[in-house]
Amino acid sequence: MSKPSMLPTGWFQVAWSADVTDHAVVPLHYFGRDLVAFRQADGSVGVLDAHCQHLGASLAHGGCVVDDGIQCPFHGWVWDGQGRNVRIPYEKRPNRGRRIRSYPVTEANDSIYIWHDAGGAEPRWEVPDGRAVLGPHVASRKYYRFNADCRTRFERVKVHPQVIAENAVDPHHFRFVHRTPISPGVLRETRDDVIWSAKVGFGKRWADGVDRPADTVNTIEIYWSGIGISFNGEHIRDGVRVISICATPVDDETSDIFAGYWISDEAGDDFADRLAQAKAALPDDIRIWEHQQYLDRPALAPSEAAGFEALRSWARGFYPQSVGHGV
Secondary structure (H helix, E strand, O other): OOOOOOOOEEEEEEHHHHHHOOOOOEEEEEOOOOEEEEEOOOOOOOEEEEEOOOOOEEOOOOOOOEEEEOOOOOOOOOOOOOOOOEOOOOOOOOOOOOEOOOOOHHHHHHHHEEOOOOOOOOOOOOOOOOOHHHHHHOOOOOOOOHHHEEEEEEEOOOHHHHHHHHHOOOOOHHHHHHHOOOOOOOEEEEEEEOOOEEEEEEHHOOOOOOOOOOOOOOOEEEEEEEEOEEEEEEEEEOOOEEEEEEEEEEEOOOOEEEEEEEEOOOOOOOHHHHHHHHHHHHHHHHHOOOOOOOOOOOOOHHHHHHHHHHHHHHHHHHHOOOOOOOO
């Protein structure tokens, strides 16, 4: 069964901010390409294709950050964050005719994202502030420090990012994958060309399916920005937790999944226990995705067909027009 293109358009996470320290050079491999991320002298992050356009050495292995860019370990050519050659140590002027492919970078949400477009087009939207877009009950809270235990990466998972996004319209999987007593009810759902947003409610208090905007207990706010970035805001008895799940294609078969966890700072609670509870669900999903076959035309039940069809129609806007994908 054919799956959607693994060269989708949008913002995709390639690292945690903490992974790219001052003057660090970090090798990456996404979208079937070797890349290099580096923390420039001014503190901003650049991401380029990895290979120097002089003689093809890898900037990611032995390259170093200098005042005006990243220096190749082979002959010292220096390239800036836009992929322009700015200095050749043994020549009077740089080579202005050659460039390395560069990627627009946004650093937000303790994360580093690049804009990917197979045709090289510029970004069409901005990376969201993960807590702000989930509503006042999330944005207004104080959260524990986002430490190393709060950020994870599952490498080379056999899953397409769209499959993860389809969880937004799949309330019934909660019963069987995450063992909730009943499926949540979808209380609200909105979308435009970029964003898919929903609110779901758990338990008898939400059995009527009516959204009461000021009431957020036992609900999850779901927010997708393209198919590469998602945030869930869960309001449970113990407080609020924000979970980011961002999948980035590595090659034609696999994606890396970056998962981040922000836990609200509630008086007298147990941060470690609440963090462990927040992290428990995703491995259950990954076990399914690793062995799941993507079906162009799945045998959907009547109660779920409209949601899946709508999300797949929305997702089609993030693929190169010349590449086929599922209905």
